[in-house]
Amino acid sequence: MDASRRRARHEEESVDGAGNTSVRRTKNGLSAAQPTVFGSHVGLFSAPDEGLPRRDLAVLFLSPWGMEEMCTRKLYRILSEHFAALGVASLRFDYPGAANAFDAQEDGQGPVTSGPVVSGPVTSGPVASGLAGWISTIGEAIAELQALSGSHQIVLLGQGLGGSLAYLRAPMETELAALMLLGPVLKGRNYLRELSLWSKMIDEPMHIKAELRDTSPGAIAGLRMPETVATDLKSLDLSTAPPLDPSLGTALDPALPVFLGQRPGNHGDIAFGEILRKSCGRLTTVDFTGYDQLVSGPLSQVMPDAFIETVLSFVKALPQFHSLAGQVARPAMIRPITYxxxxxxxxxxxxxxxxxxxxxxxxxxxxxxxxxxxxxxxxxxxxxxxxxxxxxxxxxxxxxxxxxxxxxxxxxxxxxxxxxxxxxxxxxxxxxxxxxxxxxxxxxxxxxxxxxxxxxxxxxxxxxxxxxxxxxxxxxxxxxxxxWRFKGLPRTLTAYSTELLKRETIRRVLAGDVDIAAVTRNIAVRLIDRAAKSASRFVKAAVPITRLSxxxxxxxxxxxxxxxxxxxxxxxxxxxxxxxxxxxxxxxxxxxxxxxxxxxxxxxxxxxxxxxxxxxxxxxxxxxxxxxxxxxxxx
CATH class of the missing domain: 3.40.50.1820 (Alpha/Beta hydrolase fold, catalytic domain)
Structure with missing residues (x-):
């Protein structure tokens, strides 16, 4: 069979029913979540584990922006796996112009899909831009999650800017089981300033020249925020009147359970908790323990295990957790997206x-x-x-x-x-x-x-x-x-020398938290490699020892x-x-x-x-x- 026919068969099989398969748990590990395409967006759907009762409760994950999104990706996957083990379905996706998604063009024209129409028309017509566009995408994602899971009641779970979007979308929905806000962005102008400072903290240790840094609003780690989103953020203030079009809703249902994860020492989160307490009859506030370690970077981050358990406990306590889901409307559909x-x-x-x-x-x-x-x-x-x-x-x-x-x-x-x-x-x-x-x-x-x-x-x-x-x-x-001749993951010589005399480093060494043998070996390898640039006979004799033969x-x-x-x-x-x-x-x-x-x-x-x-x-x-x-x- 030639290449074109094989690819055509692959697309046909994907369209005809990828199936809402559960994440398979075997001795060889888990399967990845089930991809699905809704509108012109890609989602990852996690069905309840096979054999478990399907709860009338499903979780929609709403991502933060930029570096925080990179750090949250793994957390959301882990949470989705935990939810699946409880019989709770979930969906995660990227906003237009963010992470792995295609851009939403500034002229209002977006990507298009091909294949059978499943929910709504597949067109290349105008699409909403800015925060309104992202909030509209959340509505599409809710409909997709309900269709794939058979669950009517949805939990919106968002971190950072994702928490803000969840808060803005919630008044537009009539079938919400709960709202979970993890360190949400409260004031857009303050957030843009924080992103600018965070961006400098990333760029300066990497010695990026000032003239080569992206200083556009919302940019961080080389990721440029869509201009219309950055513009909308300047008027975002969750503590006052709605910042966007009035049609986006004005207030939460007082009976809606709200979970607020407050970042340690963050006075804005504490103040927002007090505002919510006046308008929400069912507010739960908890410390977002491990937040700083989570967002320290994809390489060095530590998963907040205790906080994950707190999140799971809140979901299990919801009344809908004890009800069963209805009939699944259709299987997940995979169609190519063209842009x-x-x-x-x-x-x-x-x-x-x-x-x-x-x-x-x-x-x-x-x-x-x-x-x-x-x-x-x-x-x-x-x-x-x-x-x-x-x-x-x-x-x-x-x-x-x-x-x-x-x-x-x-x-x-x-x-x-x-x-x-x-x-x-x-x-x-x-x-x-x-x-x-x-x-x-x-x-x-x-x-x-x-x-x-x-x-x-x-x-x-x-x-x-x-x-x-x-x-x-x-x-x-x-x-x-x-x-590879190192033990574990080494640091640079500059980093070793910088950390050597820090009080925290000395404390960790005395506490036995540092692998001295690994550090010694890695420093030795780096020093020998640096010396190997010399043409001396001594270094040439050392080369075989370091596998530079x-x-x-x-x-x-x-x-x-x-x-x-x-x-x-x-x-x-x-x-x-x-x-x-x-x-x-x-x-x-x-x-x-x-x-x-x-x-x-x-x-x-x-x-x-x-x-x-x-x-x-x-x-x-x-x-x-x-x-x-x-x-x-x-x-």
């Missing part, structure tokens, strides 16, 4: 459908190349600054298909039992990459293949290309190491023998260059032995390539590599 040059389809793949990803295909003619874009660190599939989603859509514009997905234990893909908790630079992820390639093979999309990754994703991309000859090319961006070169020779295109990209001054120079010389002169290898340096960039010019440069490199593979295919 400009891209056609995207949410997919699950791998053993037991354990991975969640997005297949992005060109609307126009294909050049016969497919890219797999790996997740980096614990960032979900949209990527830091939305770079993975943007890269996929740029590639589609030149005729390249792509698959981006969450690795096991990242974002919306559940972890795999038996793997270590720290998943970064773990060769176990090579099995995930192989599963992605196997999936693309079933769609006939492996004629010419390219794998792309940054940081830990770059390391896995390189190891995958070495292990699996199905890869025709790779782009590795800022890999910390080409061979011939293994890397033998692997590069193997890639050269296969004619695998290898593109190495580093930001100027990146810490990973120390390991690179140890292998290939301070001027990368040893790369000259490999005609299949290209080397690029990106100036004025941090490790994450946060500034837009740095990302544009990377996109150009990846697009050029894909075109080169297409030319080689034609030859």
């Amino acid at each position: 400009r040059h891209s056609r995207e389809t949410p997919v699950r793949f791998g053993d037991g459908d354990r991975f969640y990803g997005t297949l992005c295909e060109p609307v126009g003619a294909s050049i016969g190349v497919t890219a797999v874009i790996l997740s980096t660190s614990y960032d979900h599939q949209a990527g830091w600054a939305g770079s993975s989603a943007e890269m996929a859509r740029r590639l589609a514009a030149i005729g390249v298909s792509s698959l981006r997905y969450d690795a096991a234990g990242v974002g919306d893909s559940p972890p795999i039992p038996g793997r270590r908790k720290q998943i970064l630079y773990d060769d176990a992820q090579l099995a995930d990459v192989a599963a992605a390639c196997d999936f693309l093979q079933t769609l006939g999309l492996t004629d010419r293949t390219l794998i792309v990754g940054r940081c830990s994703g770059a390391y896995i991309a390189l190891r995958a290309a070495i292990a699996d000859p199905r890869w025709n090319g790779l782009v590795a961006v800022n890999p910390d190491s080409l061979l 011939g293994r890397v070169h033998s692997e590069f020779l193997e890639l050269q023998a296969r004619s695998t295109r290898v593109v190495l990209v580093y930001a100027e001054g990146d810490e990973g260059l120390e390991r690179f120079h140890a292998h290939f010389g301070t001027r990368a002169e040893k790369l000259a032995a490999y005609g299949n290898v290209a080397f690029h340096m990106i100036p004025d960039a941090d490790h994450n390539l946060t500034p837009l010019p740095a990302r544009e440069r990377l996109f150009a490199i990846v697009e050029s590599t894909a075109r080169e593979l297409a030319v080689n295919r034609a030859i």
